[in-house]
Each structure stands twice: as C-alpha cells, then as structure tokens.
Amino acid sequence: xxxxxxxxxxxxxxxxxxxxxxxxxxxxxxxxxxxxxxxxxxxxxxxxxxxxxxxxxxxxxxxxxxxxxxxxxxxxxxxxxxxxxxxxxxxxxxxxxxxxxxxxxxxxxxxxxxxxxxxxxxxxxxxxxxxxxxxxxxxxxxxxxxxxxxxxxxxxxxxxxxxxxxxxxxxxxxxxxxxxxxxxxxxxxxxxxxxxxxxxxxxxxxxxxxxxxxxxxxxxxxxxxxxxxxxxxxxxxxxxxxxxxxxxxxxxxxxxxx
Amino acid sequence: xxxxxxxxxxxxxxxxxxxxxxxxxxxxxxxxxxxxxxxxxxxxxxxxxxxxxxxxxxxxxxxxxxxxxxxxxxxxxxxxxxxxxxxxxxxxxxxxxxxxxxxxxxxxxxxxxxxxxxxxxxxxxxxxxxxxxxxxxxxxxxxxxxxxxxxxxxxxxxxxxxxxxxxxxxxxxxxxxxxxxxxxxxxxxxxxxxxxxxxxxxxxxxxxxxxxxxxxxxxxxxxxxxxxxxxxxxxxxxxxxxxxxxxxxxxxxxxxxxxxxxxxxxxxxxxxxxxxxxxxxxxxxxxxxxxxxxxxxxxxxxxxxxxxxxxxxxxxxxxxxxxxxxxxxxxxxxxxxxxxxxxxxxxxxxxxxxxxxxxxxxxxxxxxxxxxxxxxxxxxxxxxxxxxxxxxxxxxxxxxxxxxxxxxxxxxxxxxxxxxx
Numbered sequence: 001x002x003x004x005x006x007x008x009x010x011x012x013x014x015x016x017x018x019x020x021x022x023x024x025x026x027x028x029x030x031x032x033x034x035x036x037x038x039x040x041x042x043x044x045x046x047x048x049x050x051x052x053x054x055x056x057x058x059x060x061x062x063x064x065x066x067x068x069x070x071x072x073x074x075x076x077x078x079x080x081x082x083x084x085x086x087x088x089x090x091x092x093x094x095x096x097x098x099x100x101x102x103x104x105x106x107x108x109x110x111x112x113x114x115x116x117x118x119x120x121x122x123x124x125x126x127x128x129x130x131x132x133x134x135x136x137x138x139x140x141x142x143x144x145x146x147x148x149x150x151x152x153x154x155x156x157x158x159x160x161x162x163x164x165x166x167x168x169x170x171x172x173x174x175x176x177x178x179x180x181x182x183x184x185x186x187x188x189x190x191x192x193x194x195x196x197x198x199x200x201x202x203x204x205x206x207x208x209x210x211x212x213x214x215x216x217x218x219x220x221x222x223x224x225x226x227x228x229x230x231x232x233x234x235x236x237x238x239x240x241x242x243x244x245x246x247x248x249x250x251x252x253x254x255x256x257x258x
Numbered sequence: 259x260x261x262x263x264x265x266x267x268x269x270x271x272x273x274x275x276x277x278x279x280x281x282x283x284x285x286x287x288x289x290x291x292x293x294x295x296x297x298x299x300x301x302x303x304x305x306x307x308x309x310x311x312x313x314x315x316x317x318x319x320x321x322x323x324x325x326x327x328x329x330x331x332x333x334x335x336x337x338x339x340x341x342x343x344x345x346x347x348x349x350x351x352x353x354x355x356x357x358x359x360x361x362x363x364x365x366x367x368x369x370x371x372x373x374x375x376x377x378x379x380x381x382x383x384x385x386x387x388x389x390x391x392x393x394x395x396x397x398x399x400x401x402x403x404x405x406x407x408x409x410x411x412x413x414x415x416x417x418x419x420x421x422x423x424x425x426x427x428x429x430x431x432x433x434x435x436x437x438x439x440x441x442x443x444x445x446x447x448x449x450x451x452x453x454x455x456x457x458x459x460x461x462x463x464x465x466x467x468x469x470x471x472x473x474x475x476x477x478x479x480x481x482x483x484x485x486x487x488x489x490x491x492x493x494x495x496x497x498x499x500x501x502x503x504x505x506x507x508x509x510x511x512x513x514x515x516x517x518x519x520x521x522x523x524x525x526x527x528x529x530x531x532x533x534x535x536x537x538x539x540x541x542x543x544x545x546x547x548x549x550x551x552x553x554x555x556x557x558x559x560x561x562x563x564x565x566x567x568x569x570x571x572x573x574x575x576x577x578x579x580x581x582x583x584x585x586x587x588x589x590x591x592x593x594x595x596x597x598x599x600x601x602x603x604x605x606x607x608x609x610x611x612x613x614x615x616x617x618x619x620x621x622x623x624x625x626x627x628x629x630x631x632x633x634x635x636x637x638x639x640x641x642x643x644x645x646x647x648x649x650x651x652x653x654x655x656x657x658x659x660x661x662x663x664x665x666x667x668x669x670x671x672x673x674x675x676x677x678x679x
Contacts, residue, residue, distance in 0.1 A: 062403070062554065064407075067404060067431075131396075133395075133396075133402075133548050133549060134285075134396065134542075134544040134545055134548075135544055136543060136544050139544075171557070172554060172557050172558060174549065175549045175550065175552070175554065175557055176549075176554050177549070178549030178550065179402060179403040179549045179550025179551075179554075180403065180550070181549075182401055182402050182403055182548065182549060182550045183401055183403055183404065183550075186395070186399075186401050186402060186548065186550075187395070187396070187399045187401075188399075
C-alpha cells in the first residue's frame, strides 16, 4: 500500500492506496489502521483500495473543526470527492462502519454498495456496549478478539512496547486517535443513526464476528433488519477485530455486494 | 496570606477491605456503601466544622465539586456554600468551584454565584475548574475532546452575564440564548475574584495570566512534589512578561494536621490520613484521563508523569513516607510552621487551601488540629509576604456593613398600634 495525501476543506488527509479494479473506500475503526493491516492487502487483491485516515489517526493532526456526526460524515464524503471517486464500494469497520452507514443514509443516491463490519452507531439498553474509553490497554484484547491471547500479539506486533520513547509516542498517538473517536463514540456510541438507517438504499452486507464482545453480535440483526434488503453474515471464531482475524471472510462478503 | 479551611467531605464509612473489594472510589463506587441516614449526621458535622473554622479566624472556608465520589459527597458545592453564607460571619466563601462546562446553560453558575455573593455580602471567591476527567467525562458524559472548548464558551458567557448591564444575545456553539440578563448580579465589581484549579497544562497557566485569575494547584501529593508544576507556572508568568509575580496569583492545597507534639500528631491522625490515602484515593486508572481530555500539547510536554501518584500508589506509603515526602504536613505547631514556611516560600503561594479534615477524622480531633493551626501557626505565617500584602486582586471584597442572619424584628402586633384599633 502506498501512503498519499489529499486535501479537503478541513484537513490534509493521509490515505493508503493499493490494488486495482473497482474503487473501494475502506474506513478504519477507532483503533486506527496500519499499512500492514491484512484486511487492506486482502481487499487490494481484488479492488482498487483507498483507505483514508481520519484526522488525528496515523501520523496526522487532530482536527478541531470536526466535532459531531454530521461533520465527520460530510468530511468523509469530501474525501471521496477529493479522491475523484464516484459511488465507490464503501466498507467500514466499527466506527468506520458508523460513518459509512451515515454517508449512505445521508446521500443514498451516492452510495449503492455498502459493507458494514461490526459497525457502531446503535444502542440497546439490554445489550450495553462496554465503555472502551475506560478500558486499560491490557483489558482490550478480551473484548476485541475471539482468541484474546493471539489478539494481544496481533495488536502489539512490530511495536517496541518496552522502549520508553516508543511507548511515549504510542500513548500520545492513542490519546490523539481516541480523542477524535470520542467525538462520535463517547460516552455512548450512538448519535441517532437508528432514525436514519431507513434511508439507505445501497446493496448492503452486515458482517459480524460471532465472538464480538465489544459490540455484541445481537447488534447484527438490528442493523440488517433496519436496512432494506441487507444481508447479515456471521463469522465464526472471530471477534470485533474480524478484520484482523479473518480478512478472507470480509473479502467474500464484500464480493457479494460489489 | 490567605488561609482557607477546606473540607473535601469524604464519606467516613468506607470498609476496611474497600480497596480489595472495590475497583474505584469514584465513578462506579458501590451505591450500597452510602447510607443516607448516616449522611444526615455526616453532612451536618462537616458543615458545623466549616462554620467552626470561621470562628477560628481562617480567611476562608472552602468547598468543591465532585460527582459519584467516595471522598467528596458534595456534587453541589453551592448548596453547602448557601448554608455557610448564612451561618458564617467573616470568612470568604471559597467555592473551588463550579465545573462550568457541566451547567446547562452556564448562566446558572452566574446566577447561583451571584446569589451567594449577595447573601454573603460580597464574600464569594469563585472557582471555575474544567473538572476532573472522572467528573466531567465519565460521570457527566461530556465528550473529552470538546470539554475545553465548551468550558471556554461557558467562561465567556458567565463573565459577560456578570459584567454587561443590558440584555444580550449569546450565539455560542454550545449555548444559544437570545436574552441573557441575569437577575440578581453579584455585589463584587466587576465580578467576584476567580481561582482556576489546574493540573499542569500550559493552556491553563496562560488562561490565568491573561485574565488575572489565581492559579490553584489542588493535589494530594504535597508541596515537595508540587515544586516542578508550580515552577512551570512561575516560569510561564515570567515568560509572558506578566507585570508582577504576586504570590496571590497562585494557590495550593495541603493536608495539615497539628497536635502538641510530633508524636501526638502521629498517634492522633495517622489512622485518618491512611484512611484517606488508602481508601479515598483508590481510583480505577481507566477513569483517570479520558483520551482527548488533555490536549496533545500538554501530554507532549511529558509534564504529567511528574505529577502522577508515586510508584506503587499512595497505599504503600507509611506515615513517615507521607511526612518526609511532604504529602502531609503534620506535627507540633513549630514543625508545622517550619514546613508551611518552606511551602509558602518554595512555591511562592499566597492562597493556602488547608485540608484540615482528613479521611474519617472525627469532629473533635479535627477541631483540635484546626484550633492549634489557627492559634499557634497561622499568626506566625501571616507576615511572610509583606511586599504583596496589599494585593487584593485575588480575594473577595465584602461589604462593610453586612446583615446578621436570624435578626428579624419582633412581629407586628396590632394591639400596640391603637390607630388601627
């Protein structure tokens, strides 16, 4: 994947680009994204992938003028436009899925193919989502992965966690990223999407890891049921980070709508 | 010097195994540990102690705001201050403060503080904290990365509400008010003095310098560990070419316990101090700092690590550690005087928030310690900052003549007025 920059009204946006074929925009979750993420390589084997970082993610500065759901949604639509794309396949994971769903609801004529991977954005009182902003780093894997031990290794792969300088940079990046994510997800990851899902006309697939303990799989039918014609695919032996644990399943699901 | 007698109002009945059985004293503390019937006595005793401090000659009595917190049963400091406004005579009412980003709309703070100032005859010292992340984000649900922007807007709105004499429209991002026109407004002009509790961010230093507000560092780790932070503030004051470095530009909170001798202090207070450091400060680290609450600039300075609790936490500290580390200033009046002098000179602070009630300290011991401080320590510290004694910018200016509460005339009696017969 190549790292490039495109300018929008709000910020210079870094994005990863790779592969060839039909354009596909991938939107990462609150944990961020790296060029080595297996999901990117897997998607790029079939499509022309554009994966923009939200401002504040990766190496980019946070953006004070993006404050609420509408700001984030329009900003991401601006990114698509700035990339010169028209009606790309939209794939969003977790927080990225929330933004993708909003884009599809806001401008149904601009989004005809939509893949939501364990998206955030709904809230059910009987199935509260854990407060990710109050979790300590070592507690994360058990919420994010089918196999927390293997997941912990995936999360820290290539990171020099015992180097104090690296750790400092890592903590600052984490604060910057989650600070931006908090605008959509804190303290409850719900910003009224349930009242707008009916507007989505895209051919939609909803994908959920069966062992998701961050946003439990019961949210899958809630999303799929609210979007006309949406298909729900449950992935066994995968958690919230199904994008790391089983990228092939995502590719197959996306192929079904693309 | 301005000495404010401060009570955090800790819940005094946290069980011995509190640390083991509970993950946090704050945010998700077990509801069942609070006993409303017992709280009736606790609240009244705590308020009695604040009133007692007024009779001892403390310059101020202090209250603050915390939510869902086992060491501070004061979600609304204004309610306590209202009681004190009536029952105290001379002390400043130091409300440190109202977390202004949490009030909707923040003119509520302008109004309530104005009421306190009017009822007390101009004795209010107003505090505007951003609020801890525990209170502001985790308990009150404010989005961390937007908290400071909301705070800044609330501040602007309150100051305008206090100082403008005609109704105005306020088109803020977080507050849209067509008719701002508070009624009542404060006695003190242009507005009551303002203290800002801070934790080491440059933005807060600048905010205080720009507005001539007093910067308060309210930590529990004592004056020795506070050196770096306060020095950062004074360096900034110098860097910004501030016209003066008056010690009243700064305040500091210090736990203080006084007895006849050092040994007696340990014997009387050690248990209660440990209650505070062991149980009351047992906060789940996941609630310490919501991402986005601190600016990236502040984190990048690396300053915060210096102010973190000691390695291993407070729970491991012995009485000796707490004394030597300056977390607690305790001992005979002479010991306390010496260390207070070190504190005042070392940090260059004119406003001292004296944490005289600690943990589960019973009222009688607290009174003993407070009286010894007021009689045998305070008078000897008063003259420490002679060159700035006249600096009244950061303290309240009460009316000369103030009403006496409970001084109604005898009731009107028709029989005494024959013209109405």
